[in-house]
Amino acid sequence: MGALTLSKVTKSFGKTEVIKGVDLHVGEGEFCVFVGPSGCGKSTLLRMIAGLEDVTSGTVTLDSREITDEAPAKREIAMVFQTYALYPHLTVRDNMSLALKQAGEPKAKIDQATARAAAMLALEPYLDRRPAELSGGQRQRVAIGRAIVRTPKLFLFDEPLSNLDAALRVQTRIEIARLHRELGATMVYVTHDQVEAMTLADKIVVLRAGIVEQVGSPMELYNNPANTFVAGFIGSPQMNFLKSAALGQRGETTGIRPEHLTLSREAGTIPGTVSHVEKLGGETLVYVRTEPHGLLTVRLFGEHNYTVDEPVHLTADATRAFHFDAAGQRLR
Amino acid sequence: MAKTRSHAGRSIAAHAILITYTLIALFPVFVIVINSFKSRRAIFAEPLMPPLPGNWDLVGYQTVLKQGDFFLYFQNSMIVTVASLFFVLLFGAMAAFALSEYRFRGNLLMGLYLALGIMIPIRLGTVAILEMMVSAGLVNTLTALILVYTAQGLPLAVFILSEFMRSVSDDLKNAGRIDGLSEYRIFFTLVLPLVRPAMATVAVFTMIPIWNDLWFPLILAPSEGTKTITLGSQVFIGQFVTNWNAVLAALSLAIVPVLVLYLIFSRQLIRGITAGAVK
Ligand SMILES: Nc1ncnc2c1ncn2[C@@H]1O[C@H](COP(=O)(O)OP(=O)(O)OP(=O)(O)O)[C@@H](O)[C@H]1O
Numbered sequence: 277m278g279a280l281t282l283s284k285v286t287k288s289f290g291k292t293e294v295i296k297g298v299d300l301h302v303g304e305g306e307f308c309v310f311v312g313p314s315g316c317g318k319s320t321l322l323r324m325i326a327g328l329e330d331v332t333s334g335t336v337t338l339d340s341r342e343i344t345d346e347a348p349a350k351r352e353i354a355m356v357f358q359t360y361a362l363y364p365h366l367t368v369r370d371n372m373s374l375a376l377k378q379a380g381e382p383k384a385k386i387d388q389a390t391a392r393a394a395a396m397l398a399l400e401p402y403l404d405r406r407p408a409e410l411s412g413g414q415r416q417r418v419a420i421g422r423a424i425v426r427t428p429k430l431f432l433f434d435e436p437l438s439n440l441d442a443a444l445r446v447q448t449r450i451e452i453a454r455l456h457r458e459l460g461a462t463m464v465y466v467t468h469d470q471v472e473a474m475t476l477a478d479k480i481v482v483l484r485a486g487i488v489e490q491v492g493s494p495m496e497l498y499n500n501p502a503n504t505f506v507a508g509f510i511g512s513p514q515m516n517f518l519k520s521a522a523l524g525q526r527g528e529t530t531g532i533r534p535e536h537l538t539l540s541r542e543a544g545t546i547p548g549t550v551s552h553v554e555k556l557g558g559e560t561l562v563y564v565r566t567e568p569h570g571l572l573t574v575r576l577f578g579e580h581n582y583t584v585d586e587p588v589h590l591t592a593d594a595t596r597a598f599h600f601d602a603a604g605q606r607l608r
Numbered sequence: 609m610a611k612t613r614s615h616a617g618r619s620i621a622a623h624a625i626l627i628t629y630t631l632i633a634l635f636p637v638f639v640i641v642i643n644s645f646k647s648r649r650a651i652f653a654e655p656l657m658p659p660l661p662g663n664w665d666l667v668g669y670q671t672v673l674k675q676g677d678f679f680l681y682f683q684n685s686m687i688v689t690v691a692s693l694f695f696v697l698l699f700g701a702m703a704a705f706a707l708s709e710y711r712f713r714g715n716l717l718m719g720l721y722l723a724l725g726i727m728i729p730i731r732l733g734t735v736a737i738l739e740m741m742v743s744a745g746l747v748n749t750l751t752a753l754i755l756v757y758t759a760q761g762l763p764l765a766v767f768i769l770s771e772f773m774r775s776v777s778d779d780l781k782n783a784g785r786i787d788g789l790s791e792y793r794i795f796f797t798l799v800l801p802l803v804r805p806a807m808a809t810v811a812v813f814t815m816i817p818i819w820n821d822l823w824f825p826l827i828l829a830p831s832e833g834t835k836t837i838t839l840g841s842q843v844f845i846g847q848f849v850t851n852w853n854a855v856l857a858a859l860s861l862a863i864v865p866v867l868v869l870y871l872i873f874s875r876q877l878i879r880g881i882t883a884g885a886v887k
Pocket residue numbers: 289294312313314315316317318319320321468
């Protein structure tokens with residue numbers, strides 16, 4: 277198991293710079309999640325850690341060994357891909373044991389490692405099948421098993437759950453969390469999914485256009501975002517951004533999360549009309565059109581019967597408000 | 609209901625067109641094969657009649673098998689075709705893999721350069737090729753033919769295969785790299801099996817012109833020991849008299865090996881297509 281350190285890592289494809297100087301430390305046994313909008317360079321950064329993309333400048337260190345120019349197979353890492361990437365011509369057992377065979381490990385050790393990984397993921401009944409004979413969820417478990425067998429210092433995941441359906445995604449997410457606890461391994465995980473990021477991560481790295489916007493634990497990012505980008509990206513539904521001047525607040529923009537707005541038919545500080553209502557059973561999301569803030573989202577606990585075009589009043593919990601300057605930086 | 613019916617109608621129309629096309633395409637082959645079993649008189653009197661007891665005559669086959677070294681010609685054709693096919697597929701696939709997989713300076717230009725051969729017929733270079741073969745001492749060897757046909761087949765192979773290889777999942781190749789497979793193992797065990805349908809297509813397109821070619825055997829390897837079957841059959845076509853029985857018999861025999869090779873490749877093709885669909 278090892279700690280991962282990136283220092284001043286950059287990556288250019290021809291003239292376009294995709295990763296613009298990333299410094300990052302992931303501690304031993306830590307679960308680190310990269311999030312960010314599509315095309316911000318999450319996968320590229322992960323592939324650089326894996327050695328599948330050259331690093332244009334900067335260094336990558338794993339377990340105090342510099343691996344910037346090492347071949348992927350020599351880095352003591354394992355990777356799980358979005359498309360599973362199982363070898364179609366090999367059985368599940370051979371898929372899982374290939375890396376150890378390539379490394380020339382003794383057969384007894386390979387068998388033992390494969391059996392252990394298969395037991396952890398309940399894959400024993402499928403060991404002699406080929407990938408084409410498995411369901412999507414089973415395939416992804418095999419891919420995870422293939423990573424475990426190698427006992428790597430670092431696990432890399434690139435959106436491993438996004439090809440699975442919703443129920444399976446929850447189940448596999450829990451499985452990954454359990455594996456992280458049992459193996460105590462360092463993991464780096466790329467995802468689009470808010471919930472995956474918040475529930476799995478010890479540390480979230482928010483990326484935008486190849487730059488790290490903020491690094492912190494899920495609750496740090498939720499309670500203490502550094503700028504409007506992070507504030508808008510972490511938390512679902514998205515934070516509301518209101519005009520500070522109209523509220524008599526500091527700064528240019530005031531950010532209030534949907535759960536920190538209250539809704540009333542009688543009285544409140546911000547008048548508006550209901551534009552849309554989403555009832556989710558446990559909670560109700562009400563979208564309210566207001567002047568001059570535009571459409572605001574309110575998150576209410578339980579069931580509520582608001583109708584479209586109904587006039588309502590909003591009140592913001594001022595103690596939970598975030599203030600940002602014109603450039604989007606947080607005012608403290 | 610109406611929808612299903614129009615669907616059936618369309619399917620019948622499609623089948624009718626395809627069957628007509630098949631009949632037209634197969635007709636000359638059919639005529640060659642039936643007439644090869646008939647007497648000379650019957651060939652000219654009733655070319656469309658099937659061989660019957662009345663006009664049955666194997667004189668063509670007897671001439672072919674007696675005269676000339678027919679089996680040697682056959683063997684030469686086989687060696688040249690199979691060897692050229694092997695090199696075209698091997699080098700074509702390797703070049704295609706390099707072009708589609710690795711980013712390097714001039715990648716695009718290199719791809720275009722390699723594909724240029726599709727548009728420029730190799731026969732334009734016949735004189736230069738002959739000079740080269742003479743100075744290399746390769747005239748009247750099968751090696752000369754194999755080299756020329758490999759060059760002739762490569763452009764199309766590189767072009768088609770590189771398109772297909774671009775569609776092979778990057779994740780799969782990367783998984784192989786992380787597991788410590790060499791680039792050669794990745795190429796041979798992961799990528800090649802996935803582009804098998806494309807390989808079969810290229811094989812068919814490459815094989816037929818080589819088997820049928822008369823030009824290069826005539827120019828580069830006309831000696832008795834290196835004649836191919838197409839060239840060998842020409843002995844029966846004289847300036848004044850043509851031994852039609854023998855020509856037809858030789859052509860009928862020449863169809864068999866290509867047919868076998870074609871069946872092998874088309875099975876690969878169909879297997880590849882259906883295997884892809886299971887995914
Ligand atoms: N081989 C390449 N050549 C040129 N540009 C590339 C290459 N690979 C990626 N890029 C560019 O790098 C940027 C980052 O890509 P990357 O795949 O890392 O994004 P991502 O954050 O993983 O996005 P997503 O969430 O959609 O997977 C993109 O703008 C992409 O166009």
